[in-house]
Amino acid sequence: MPRFTIHDLAETIDARAAAGGEGSYTRKLLDKGAEHCAKKFGEEAVETVIAAVENDRAHLIAEGADLLYHFLVLLKARGIKLEEVEAALGKRTSMSGLEEKASRKE
């Protein structure tokens, strides 16, 4: 099976944003604005938390997929590229999570 990556999904979201809105849920979300996209992301985050707390593996995977999609749409709505988030993660690879946490307080 060909490997599908989060970059493929980000590219599809870019294409939907550039095209007409007919039949595209992404375009519908983007047309409602960044605040609406943020609200949808928040709803998906809560659903993901519930699936995790209930230890429902299949549900957690499905909600996680929804969450990633809505995160990418939110980034698009705010004009942020996935690569910028990756770069932020990349800068942290030289330090542990605890060091990174401490560095935020300085």
Ligand SMILES: N=c1c2ncn([C@@H]3O[C@H](COP(=O)(O)OP(=O)(O)OP(=O)(O)O)[C@@H](O)[C@H]3O)c2ncn1[C@@H]1O[C@H](COP(=O)(O)O)[C@@H](O)[C@H]1O
């Ligand atoms: N990966 C996703 C994806 N994940 C989740 N969702 C949608 O996100 C919504 C979240 O669930 P909700 O129960 O909150 O949805 P809802 O009540 O229908 O939503 P609202 O009416 O409140 O907006 C569902 O409608 C899902 O279909 C997605 N919609 C689209 N994609 C992919 O995005 C790409 C572009 O899609 P279109 O823009 O629709 O062409 C395609 O590759 C799709 O597979």
